[in-house]
Amino acid sequence: MNFVRDTSLRSQLLCWLLLPLGGIWILTACGAYFLAEHFANNTFDRELLNSADSVIARLRSDPVKIWVDMPPAAQAILRHNNRDKIYYQVLKPDGTRISGDAVLPKPVRHFDSPVPSFRYAKLNGQDVRIVRVKANLEGHEDQMVLVQVAMTLNALHEMTQQILLSILVPQIFMICLGALCVSYGIKRGLIPLSKLEKALSARSQFDLTPVESSETPSEMKPVVSAINVLLDKLRNDLDQQQRFVANAAHQFRTPLAGLKTYIYAAKRLPGDPRMTEMLEKIESGVDRLTHLANKLLTLAKAEPQIGNANHQAVDLNFVASEMTADFVSEALPKGMELTFISSEKPALVFGELTDLAELTSNLIENAVIYTQSGGNVTVRVSNGDAVRLMVQDNGPGIPAEEREKVFERFYRVLGTAAPGSGLGLPIVKEIATAHKATVEISDCPGGKGTTVTVTFPCAPKGNFNGKSKTNTDS
Known part of the structure; x- marks a missing residue:
């Protein structure tokens, strides 16, 4: 044992x-x-x-x-x-x-x-x-x-x-008092260590700034210094990875755009119908590669957004309404009902407009892609103790044991036939983290379909970027 x-x-x-x-x-x-x-x-x-x-x-x-x-x-x-x-x-x-x-x-x-x-x-x-x-x-x-x-x-x-008790009882009292004093002293002495633990626990995975050591006891400074050295190495490594992904995505896009142009020109030339069919397949593959490169570039840009000074108050109703309207053209060929329901009051969140649009776009795109023809997708914004963006569909749903895994990059649920890059939900997670928001996947009411809920902290009241829009149906 x-x-x-x-x-x-x-x-x-x-x-x-x-x-x-x-x-x-x-x-x-x-x-x-x-x-x-x-x-x-x-x-x-x-x-x-x-x-x-x-x-x-x-x-x-x-x-x-x-x-x-x-x-x-x-x-x-x-x-x-x-x-x-x-x-x-x-x-x-x-x-x-x-x-x-x-x-x-x-x-x-x-x-x-x-x-x-x-x-x-x-x-x-x-x-x-x-x-x-x-x-x-x-x-x-x-x-x-x-x-x-x-x-x-x-x-x-x-x-x-009697003599023994008269000696031992005060001794026992003094020993207990001493033990309490020692315990309290140790507790007080370990407060800096507890503060360090809380400070590190409160950080996101992207916050690799050095740990403040001005008020750290001298005995702990070597530990804090070692942590800062490790954070610096991690920060440099992540920066290199992000630059590589961004550069790779850019390098992919240039030849893919050229291929797209040549395919378009080739299809306009008279020739064998079988060649036209092959060109269409090549074009579809190029489109998928272009989509993947765009997602990689978006993911590389989303990662370092913690503490971005460009964040401002944004009405999530405006963002969700615009993104819902953008996907109407993709929902119509599948005979889907795509609905947007806004909150009664402005749903202000503190963030970056482009990132919030990307987050909403990825959620709606996933719902439209994975929901069967004739299905329903509802985009809803609510405003209460927090601002919530909910995207509901009546598609096949995500099994409970897979809901944490779908936030991993390039992970796709087994048996999924619909096209996708496996980067949509990871991008949603990164952007949500950058905005101090949480993402939760649950079943729709009735048990069929999927509800993805992103919960944002309310932004301070004041000027905001965007307008509030109401129901938009397709």
Whole structure:
């Protein structure tokens, strides 16, 4: 099973900054635990030692015996702890019990040590802490006894937890606050990278101008510089391609025009009818080549139009009306109904009149060519939140899986018998992109035919190039 490594810069920065913080917290937590245990043990041992001193204060002796003056009230005071059980025991140096609880284990070593001794032990299945103290009787310095006091560890554990929590809770809060600050700092630090991504994403495929780097952090300037170098190379390459296509189209048109002239002259000479038929076929091929050269030249001119300073407000009603009228002569021989429906108000778009006419012409030409004889083609302009140009036909339609591909250059839907260059819709797409418009292909109402919709942003109100025209039928 292959695991894809997370390459997110944000995740890596968070990881490299928060892991050390987490490691530091673990180390301080361990230190806090040992400190808490040390402080709690010291406090607990002092309490045990105080209890042992209380027992020593109750020791009594005479020449015959030693005893502990521990009436019930004094024992109640000694065993006052509600959380733990307290045991005491007074022993002779030989281990004989003088007073106290018989269940306590006997001391194991250092009977003669004057220093109090502490140890852990098991008593009735519970862990206890035992202190052993050597005591000399007042007035009988030669007589020595051993006093043991034991206490269960509930209070010790509670004290350790309280001290530990008092240290760890603020630490956890500070770690979380630090993590938030680190996360926020990384987010703020990556804003220039996000701005660069948005700036590049907002560009069209033709906008190859250098990326602005004046406000770019110094760490990102090498990246921006490399991007600008790449954009410059792409711009030069595209310029060469566009010049080649334009030059090739021009070079094609000159000999094709000559061939057209010679064919026209040859057809006027008397001769074999079969020769005339062959000349007509050659003429048809020359017409197709001329049409292709014109499309290539149009495509080469359309590509670099982003940000064209010649753009102005144009009424799309005027453009669509004129183009519809131009194709009436092609629709009539096929018995087609070619209709134009204008918007009620001027449909102003910001663009270049010639390019908009070329876009509309290509859409109408495609509809007329691919719609069967006797079909219907409707050109409609609407004006609302945006300006829309719609060309509808009741032809064979474009399958949904082919609708993105038809915008590729020279692509034609399989099984199409009608003549065409495969450049009409790519030209429409290029011009639409240059005008910040979108192109959408959908089915006509009823499911038969094709609707191509070009949606333009509305132009600012003001002077515009063109007149508004209304319905034109053929």
